[in-house]
Amino acid sequence: MDYITLAHGAGGVEMLELLEKLIFKRVDDKLKRVEGGVGIDIADDAAAIPLPDGRYVVVSVDSYTVNPIFFPGGDIGVLAASGSINDVLMLGGKPIAMLDTIIVEEGFPVKDLEAVIESMLKVLREENVALIGGDFKVMPRGQVDKIVISTTAIGISDNPIIDKPAPGDKIFVSDYVGDHGAVILLMQMGLGRDIEEISTGMLRSDVKPLTKLMVPLLSKYRYCVNAARDPTRGGLAGVLNEWAEKNELLIYISEDKVPIREPVKRYSEMLGIDPLYLASEGVAVLSLKPECADEVVEYAKKLGFGNSRIIGEVKQTDMFKGYVAAETSIGGLRLVEPPRGEIVPRIC
């Protein structure tokens, strides 16, 4: 491991190993969180800092390098605003404020920058999230490809969700998975606009904030949610493997029940890719207590997330601890490995 490879940035096994070696194991235990809060010992997507009144400030940062920067269904501005908002939501926070850093290549068209910023601000307006600060830098031509954005989202939570799936839990997804990953992959291959499903708008990135789902759902069913994540880099396979491994549980899903759009299935098959590894940017995956899981599905549907469903469950076993297994459509069983290597660079 002498040089950084694309796989180190793919959110899979190689990245976790690298960050463990270079960061996590070097941070003193007491500096892994603010006392009483949530830090890198528990999650790396977002963190929580306790407030004097018993609530928490939830903070999330992410950098966005997506290529192309304008894609069917969105652009890097929508993605940068939505992605960090979603990380705050998944930790159980209600987003209230954002800060951004924008790095642009010299020679970048001002009208494109304007469009990207307007997309970002539109999300913030709709979400009623304040833009409270930021930074802007320009790098000389050739030293950065077009534009890179990072966003910090800040929210407030009564009760942060510390992912802890339990045996018996039902695995919930709020929508079709893999749309964002499939679209970016097809665009990067230069196929984008030639594909009928893309030109007709049937297939496009699912990028969106999940506030309209998560805030009402948590206010009513917080007690039911044992874990919450949005399956970005590494896809559904990534989230489920992390949950299974950290908690030494088996997660068992039915492939038939995982909602995947027909064109995503078809192009994945053509390209030899498993859609369970493709990123979504507007989907929630929850681990729900079994007694209230069906109620949550119904409530999510009422909130406008009509494709919500249960796709599997969490099991305690002696064998297959830490694994994800999928029942295939022909009735067999396969292991869904943790993400490894790089399917799509600059997916987000």
Add this chain to the structure above:
Amino acid sequence: MDYITLAHGAGGVEMLELLEKLIFKRVDDKLKRVEGGVGIDIADDAAAIPLPDGRYVVVSVDSYTVNPIFFPGGDIGVLAASGSINDVLMLGGKPIAMLDTIIVEEGFPVKDLEAVIESMLKVLREENVALIGGDFKVMPRGQVDKIVISTTAIGISDNPIIDKPAPGDKIFVSDYVGDHGAVILLMQMGLGRDIEEISTGMLRSDVKPLTKLMVPLLSKYRYCVNAARDPTRGGLAGVLNEWAEKNELLIYISEDKVPIREPVKRYSEMLGIDPLYLASEGVAVLSLKPECADEVVEYAKKLGFGNSRIIGEVKQTDMFKGYVAAETSIGGLRLVEPPRGEIVPRIC
């Protein structure tokens, strides 16, 4: 203004105009801050969010693109940790936590990444600041130059400093200015190691956190501080012009009193650059009430900032509202214009 230029990222006039047009004027007034806090209507370096107990969470974000990434006196890791910590301090916060995003070029040596991260973690350890979250991405070869880091620093403040220099105030600097800018400029020109002052360590970046100055100083003299900034991009000239312009005051300094190291003076002269525009990364500039200014200087010296001094004052005038004037060493007077154009790209 059809394409982004380096000047747009230099922290001067062009950048303020661009951000005004593309961001500030497009954000609804009510979304420029969290209610009762500090947001982009007041400062863009850092923001404050009110807490239920009357205190504030102070947050700052910055991206770091410095070139070269290793330089005399520091590296991009020290800079990324110190820079955002300093922004929190300058708003009157005590830093408690940090999040980072790291974007690396494919093929970057792992040992260099290790060195940069270790530098960052060393600052956090010394500062007792927790690393509570982050993000890591890799861009394909040629799509980003080596490494770009952004950091979010979070602190707590009893009483955020909303920059408001008042007529009669004394202008304080805690140390020599322009060291960081001069070193980066010389390195970028390929002169770095050939220069005796650099190879002997006499001249090096001043990058460091200012916690040991600002936390005790504010706990004793908060009432005396009307404004606080660290003069990074745009240098001392940038900070003073911003204060003068926003408050319609004249800021008057004596060139002889501004502490500038002899080699910084000499190389600036050779290169035709005014050192008042060169960035510092470990210097505080304060606007102090006149009755306690001398006491603050003495106290700063006791805290180990032996070069602290008063370099000028704030005046209310009918003429020259919004200007910065410097008395030159031969007794004349010159206007110190706001920073314009780009002196050193990728300075921080």
